[in-house]
Amino acid sequence: MTDIPVKLTRTSGTLDHLIYVLRANPVTLLAFAMFAMIVLSAVFGPALVPYDPLQTDAKNALQAPSWAHWFGTDNVGRDVFSRVIVATRLDLAISVAAVALSFVLGSVLGATAGYWGGWLDIVLNRLLDTIMAFPLFVLAMGIVAALGNTIENIIYATAIINVPFYARLVRAEVNIRRNAGFVQAAKLTGNSDIRVLAMHIFPNALPPMMVQVSLNLGWAILNAAGLSFIGLGVRPPTPEWGIMVAEGANFIVSGEWWLAVFPGLWLMIAVFTFNLLGDGLRDIVDPRKRT
Amino acid sequence: MLSVKNLAVSFQTRRGTVEAVRGISFDLAxxxxxxxxxxxxxxxxxxxxxLMRILDAGGRIKAGEATYSGIDLRRVxxxxxxxxxxxxxxxxxxxxxxxxxxxxxxxxxxxxxxxxxxxxxxxxxxxxxxxxxxxxxxxxxxxxxxxxxxxxxxxxxxxxxxxxxxxxxxxxxxxxxxxxxxxxxxxxxxxxxxxxxxxxxxxxxxxxxxxxxxxxxxxxxxxxxxxxxxxxxxxxxxxxxxxxxxxxxxxxxxxxxMGEGIRSLLPPEERKAELPHQVHDRPLLEVSNLTKTFKGMAGPVHAVRGISFSIRQGQSVGLVGESGCGKSTTSEILVRLMDATSGDIIFDGQDIAGIPAQGFARNPRRAEIQMVFQDATDSLNPRHTARQAIGEPLRRLGALRAAPLAARIEELATLVGLPLPLLDRFPHQLSGGQKARVGIARAVALEPKFLILDEPTAALDVSIQAVVLNLLVDLRAKLGMTYLFVSHDLHVVALLCDHVIVMRAGEIVEQGPVTRVMTDPQNAYTKALLAAAPKPPARRQLA
Missing domain, CATH: 3.40.50.300 (P-loop containing nucleotide triphosphate hydrolases)
Known part of the structure; x- marks a missing residue:
C-alpha cells in the first residue's frame, strides 16, 4: 500500500481550526479583535457610557475634546463619545438585519435558479438585472421614501438592493456543482432534489458567500448612515452615525470639527473591519483549509 | 548529451519544505x-x-547539476x-x-x-x-x-x-x-x-x-x-x-x-485464493432497445442507439468503449440518474425505465442499484468527512441512527480496508486510494443487488488500481453483488468480468464471454482496441 501513514491524533476541531486561522494571518486576528470591540460596544455600550446620549446641557455646548468629554460635546451639549458608542448598536443592528435578509432571500433565489435552470432562471435573472440597473442608493432612497420613514424600511431597502449580489453568487456556485460527482452520489443515497441542494450543494457555496457577507456588512452600514445623512430613516435626536455626521457637518466651517469627525471615524473603522474580516471568515468556513 | 548529477528540488509550502526530488543522476545519449x-x-x-526551469512558485533547484551539451541549465x-x-x-x-x-x-x-x-x-x-x-x-x-x-x-x-x-x-x-x-x-x-x-x-x-x-x-x-x-x-x-x-x-x-488472473496484480505474498462468485441463470437486468437522444445545438445527438443486453444475477459484465461511445450515458440511465428516450429496463422483474429519475431517490428500489463513480475526488462532498459520506446512504435509505449507524460505518470501513482513524478526515486529507475506498464503502453500504462501477480505477496509480480491483473481487464474493464494470480498458475488464459488451458510437458492436472476446474477437473495432493496448514484455517467472 502506498497510502499515507495513518496519524492517530484526532483531527482538529472547529475551535482548533479557528485558532489556527487567526494565528496564520495577523490581519485576520486584527480584524477579529476590532470586530469584537464593535460587538462589545454594541452590546454593553449603552450601559457603560459616561453620559446619557440624549441629555442636553446648554452650558457645555460645543466643547472641544477634553478629559471630561473625550470627543467633545455638540451644539446642545450632548456628549459626542457617548452618542458615538450608543449608536453602534443601532447601526450594527440595521446592517446585520439587512444582510441576513438579503443573504437568505438571495440564497433561496440563486440556488433555485442555479439548480433547476430553465425559465425560472431566466425570469429571476432579468428581475435581478432590473434591480441592478438602478443606481442602488437612489433605489434605496426611493424605497424608504415610498414605504415610510422607519428603521424597518431602511432594513428592507438595504436588503433589496443587496439581494442581486447574493443571488448571482449563489447561482454561479450552485450551477457549477449541480452535476458534480458528489451531487450524483447524494441522489443515489436517497436524497431528494431539495435535500441535495440544501445539504450538499449550498454549503459548498459558503466560503465565497462569507466574503460577500462581510463586505456587504460594511456597505450596509454605509448605506444606512447615508440614508440618515440625507434625512431618511433614523430621525434625530436618536444617536446614529449618519445623522451625527450630517449635523456635525454644519459646524466644521466654524471650527468645531469633532462633531462630524468622530462619528465619521467610527463609521470608517466599522467598514474597514468588515472588509478585513472577509478573508478570515472564508478560511474558517472552508474545510479545505483544515490541514 | 544531457547529464544530470545529484539533482535535488524542493518546494516551500505552508507546512514547511517538501523535498520533491532528492538527488538523482542520469545521462541521456x-x-x-x-x-x-x-x-x-x-x-x-x-x-x-x-530541467526546463519552469518550476512552480516556491520550487527551486536546491543542489546538483544539469548539463545539456555543455550548457549548465541551472546557472544559465x-x-x-x-x-x-x-x-x-x-x-x-x-x-x-x-x-x-x-x-x-x-x-x-x-x-x-x-x-x-x-x-x-x-x-x-x-x-x-x-x-x-x-x-x-x-x-x-x-x-x-x-x-x-x-x-x-x-x-x-x-x-x-x-x-x-x-x-x-x-x-x-x-x-x-x-x-x-x-x-x-x-x-x-x-x-x-x-x-x-x-x-x-x-x-x-x-x-x-x-x-x-x-x-x-x-x-x-x-x-x-x-x-x-x-x-x-x-x-x-x-x-x-x-x-x-x-x-x-x-x-x-x-x-x-492478458491471460493472467486478478490476483497476479498483487505482490506474491499478498495473493490469496480468489473467492468464487456464483452466477445464477436468472436474469437480474434486461435492457431492450434502449435509446437516448440529447437535444444538441446542431440537431439531435444520438448518444445511445437502441442497445439490448441482459445481465444474470451474480454475473460481472464489462461495458467497454472509448470516450463518446455512450457507455457513461448507458450507466447513468441504468442507475436512474437520467431518463431514457425509449426502451425498457427490466430490473428484478420490474420495469424501471418508466419511473422518472427525478423521484427515484425515494423509490424502494433505490438501495438496490448503486454506483461507484469514476473520479473519487469529485464524487465526495468536500465538506463531509469520510464518516459522513459512508453514513449518508445508511441514514437516508437505511434509517440507521446513533450507535448502530456508527457501528455499521466502522464495519464498512473495515470491509473496504480503510483505517478507522481516517473516518474523521475530509476528502482533501485522504489519498486517491483512500478516497476510492470511501466511495466503494458508500456504494456497498446498503448491500445493493446491482452495482455499476464507472471506471473506478481510471484516476488511480497502477499499484492502487491493483488493490482496488482485488477489493472489488472480494466484495463481489462476500456480498453476492452483480457488477456492470464500465471501462475503456479491455485488459482491466478481462481481469474482473465474465461477460463483455463492446460499444461504439452508441451501439453494441460485440458481446460475449470474456475469454472468447479477448482471444477471438469477431468485430474489427474490438480487434483494434485489443491491438492498441501496450504489450508489456514477459514477466519474470515465479519459482
Missing part, C-alpha cells in the same frame, strides 16, 4: 529514448520542469533559457487542451514559436506552420491551420502540441504523460507518431509516464522513480523479467496483461 516511470508524487514531472541566464526552450529542448504536456491557447488558431500558435526562434519570417511562417502540421500527420493541414483548439479532438490537439514542440527542430523532447486521458487507439497513434518523428530526426527524448507497459514499448531505457529517488534503471525487457527493487517488482506485478 544522443538518439536515446529514456522512460521515467513512477506513480503520482514520485517527482518525475518535477524533474522535467526543473533566464534570457538564454528562453532561447533554449523550444529550440534545443521542448516539451509536450499532459493535457493538450490546457496546453493550447483556447482563443488562438492552432496555426498561429505554431507560428509564434517559429517566429520566436527566428525560424520563419512574416512571409513564410504560414507555409512553415502548415508543413509542421503535415509532419505530425494531420490530414488537410491547410484547413486545420485555421481551426481553434476546441474544434479538434483530444488526439488532434496532442498532435498540434507535438507540432509546436517539434517546429524548431529541438534536439531533446520531453513528453510528460503525453497520452494520459486519450483513448487507447489514439494513444497508440500519438505514441507511434512521436516515436517515428524522434527516430527520423535523430532526437533524444524523455518520456514521463505512470504506465510501465507504455514505457517498455516505446523506450530504450527505463528509470523507475519513487519518492524523489531513482530506485532502478535499465533495459525494459530486463526491468520486466528481472526487477531488482521491491517497488519495481510491485509495479511490474500491478501492470495488467
Amino acid at each position: 544522443k538518439g536515446e529514448i529514456l522512460g521515467i516511470v513512477g506513480e503520482s508524487g514520485s517527482g518525475k514531472s518535477v524533474t522535467s520542469y526543473a 541566464a533566464e534570457r538564454d533559457m528562453g532561447d533554449i526552450r523550444g529550440r534545443e529542448i521542448s516539451m509536450i504536456f499532459q493535457n493538450p487542451r490546457a496546453a493550447l491557447n483556447p482563443i488562438r488558431k492552432v496555426g498561429h500558435q505554431i507560428e509564434d514559436v517559429l517566429r520566436r526562434h527566428a525560424r520563419a519570417t512574416r512571409h513564410d511562417a504560414r507555409a512553415k506552420a502548415i508543413k509542421a502540421l503535415e509532419d505530425v500527420r494531420i490530414n488537410d493541414a491547410e484547413a486545420r491551420y485555421d481551426a481553434y483548439p476546441f474544434e479538434l479532438s483530444g488526439g488532434m490537439c496532442q498532435r498540434v502540441v507535438c507540432a509546436i514542440a517539434l517546429a524548431c527542430d529541438p534536439r531533446l523532447l520531453i513528453a510528460d504523460e503525453p497520452t494520459t486521458g486519450l483513448d487507447i487507439t489514439t494513444q497508440q497513434a500519438v505514441m507511434e507518431l512521436v516515436r517515428d518523428l524522434i527516430r527520423a530526426r535523430n532526437m533524444s527524448s524523455i518520456l514521463i509516464t505512470h504506465d510501465l507497459g507504455l514505457a517498455a514499448q516505446y523506450c530504450d531505457r527505463i528509470m523507475v522513480m519513487k519518492d524523489g529517488l531513482i530506485v532502478e534503471q535499465g533495459d525494459p525487457a530486463r526491468i520486466f523479467s528481472d526487477p531488482q527493487h521491491s517497488y519495481t517488482r510491485k509495479l511490474v506485478d500491478a501492470t495488467p496483461r
Whole structure:
C-alpha cells in the first residue's frame, strides 16, 4: 500500500481550526479583535457610557475634546463619545438585519435558479438585472421614501438592493456543482432534489458567500448612515452615525470639527473591519483549509 | 548529451519544505529514448520542469547539476533559457487542451514559436506552420491551420502540441504523460507518431509516464522513480523479467496483461485464493432497445442507439468503449440518474425505465442499484468527512441512527480496508486510494443487488488500481453483488468480468464471454482496441 501513514491524533476541531486561522494571518486576528470591540460596544455600550446620549446641557455646548468629554460635546451639549458608542448598536443592528435578509432571500433565489435552470432562471435573472440597473442608493432612497420613514424600511431597502449580489453568487456556485460527482452520489443515497441542494450543494457555496457577507456588512452600514445623512430613516435626536455626521457637518466651517469627525471615524473603522474580516471568515468556513 | 548529477528540488509550502526530488543522476545519449516511470508524487514531472526551469512558485533547484551539451541549465541566464526552450529542448504536456491557447488558431500558435526562434519570417511562417502540421500527420493541414483548439479532438490537439514542440527542430523532447486521458487507439497513434518523428530526426527524448507497459514499448531505457529517488534503471525487457527493487517488482506485478488472473496484480505474498462468485441463470437486468437522444445545438445527438443486453444475477459484465461511445450515458440511465428516450429496463422483474429519475431517490428500489463513480475526488462532498459520506446512504435509505449507524460505518470501513482513524478526515486529507475506498464503502453500504462501477480505477496509480480491483473481487464474493464494470480498458475488464459488451458510437458492436472476446474477437473495432493496448514484455517467472 502506498497510502499515507495513518496519524492517530484526532483531527482538529472547529475551535482548533479557528485558532489556527487567526494565528496564520495577523490581519485576520486584527480584524477579529476590532470586530469584537464593535460587538462589545454594541452590546454593553449603552450601559457603560459616561453620559446619557440624549441629555442636553446648554452650558457645555460645543466643547472641544477634553478629559471630561473625550470627543467633545455638540451644539446642545450632548456628549459626542457617548452618542458615538450608543449608536453602534443601532447601526450594527440595521446592517446585520439587512444582510441576513438579503443573504437568505438571495440564497433561496440563486440556488433555485442555479439548480433547476430553465425559465425560472431566466425570469429571476432579468428581475435581478432590473434591480441592478438602478443606481442602488437612489433605489434605496426611493424605497424608504415610498414605504415610510422607519428603521424597518431602511432594513428592507438595504436588503433589496443587496439581494442581486447574493443571488448571482449563489447561482454561479450552485450551477457549477449541480452535476458534480458528489451531487450524483447524494441522489443515489436517497436524497431528494431539495435535500441535495440544501445539504450538499449550498454549503459548498459558503466560503465565497462569507466574503460577500462581510463586505456587504460594511456597505450596509454605509448605506444606512447615508440614508440618515440625507434625512431618511433614523430621525434625530436618536444617536446614529449618519445623522451625527450630517449635523456635525454644519459646524466644521466654524471650527468645531469633532462633531462630524468622530462619528465619521467610527463609521470608517466599522467598514474597514468588515472588509478585513472577509478573508478570515472564508478560511474558517472552508474545510479545505483544515490541514 | 544531457547529464544530470545529484539533482535535488524542493518546494516551500505552508507546512514547511517538501523535498520533491532528492538527488538523482542520469545521462541521456544522443538518439536515446529514456522512460521515467513512477506513480503520482514520485517527482518525475518535477524533474522535467526543473530541467526546463519552469518550476512552480516556491520550487527551486536546491543542489546538483544539469548539463545539456555543455550548457549548465541551472546557472544559465533566464534570457538564454528562453532561447533554449523550444529550440534545443521542448516539451509536450499532459493535457493538450490546457496546453493550447483556447482563443488562438492552432496555426498561429505554431507560428509564434517559429517566429520566436527566428525560424520563419512574416512571409513564410504560414507555409512553415502548415508543413509542421503535415509532419505530425494531420490530414488537410491547410484547413486545420485555421481551426481553434476546441474544434479538434483530444488526439488532434496532442498532435498540434507535438507540432509546436517539434517546429524548431529541438534536439531533446520531453513528453510528460503525453497520452494520459486519450483513448487507447489514439494513444497508440500519438505514441507511434512521436516515436517515428524522434527516430527520423535523430532526437533524444524523455518520456514521463505512470504506465510501465507504455514505457517498455516505446523506450530504450527505463528509470523507475519513487519518492524523489531513482530506485532502478535499465533495459525494459530486463526491468520486466528481472526487477531488482521491491517497488519495481510491485509495479511490474500491478501492470495488467492478458491471460493472467486478478490476483497476479498483487505482490506474491499478498495473493490469496480468489473467492468464487456464483452466477445464477436468472436474469437480474434486461435492457431492450434502449435509446437516448440529447437535444444538441446542431440537431439531435444520438448518444445511445437502441442497445439490448441482459445481465444474470451474480454475473460481472464489462461495458467497454472509448470516450463518446455512450457507455457513461448507458450507466447513468441504468442507475436512474437520467431518463431514457425509449426502451425498457427490466430490473428484478420490474420495469424501471418508466419511473422518472427525478423521484427515484425515494423509490424502494433505490438501495438496490448503486454506483461507484469514476473520479473519487469529485464524487465526495468536500465538506463531509469520510464518516459522513459512508453514513449518508445508511441514514437516508437505511434509517440507521446513533450507535448502530456508527457501528455499521466502522464495519464498512473495515470491509473496504480503510483505517478507522481516517473516518474523521475530509476528502482533501485522504489519498486517491483512500478516497476510492470511501466511495466503494458508500456504494456497498446498503448491500445493493446491482452495482455499476464507472471506471473506478481510471484516476488511480497502477499499484492502487491493483488493490482496488482485488477489493472489488472480494466484495463481489462476500456480498453476492452483480457488477456492470464500465471501462475503456479491455485488459482491466478481462481481469474482473465474465461477460463483455463492446460499444461504439452508441451501439453494441460485440458481446460475449470474456475469454472468447479477448482471444477471438469477431468485430474489427474490438480487434483494434485489443491491438492498441501496450504489450508489456514477459514477466519474470515465479519459482
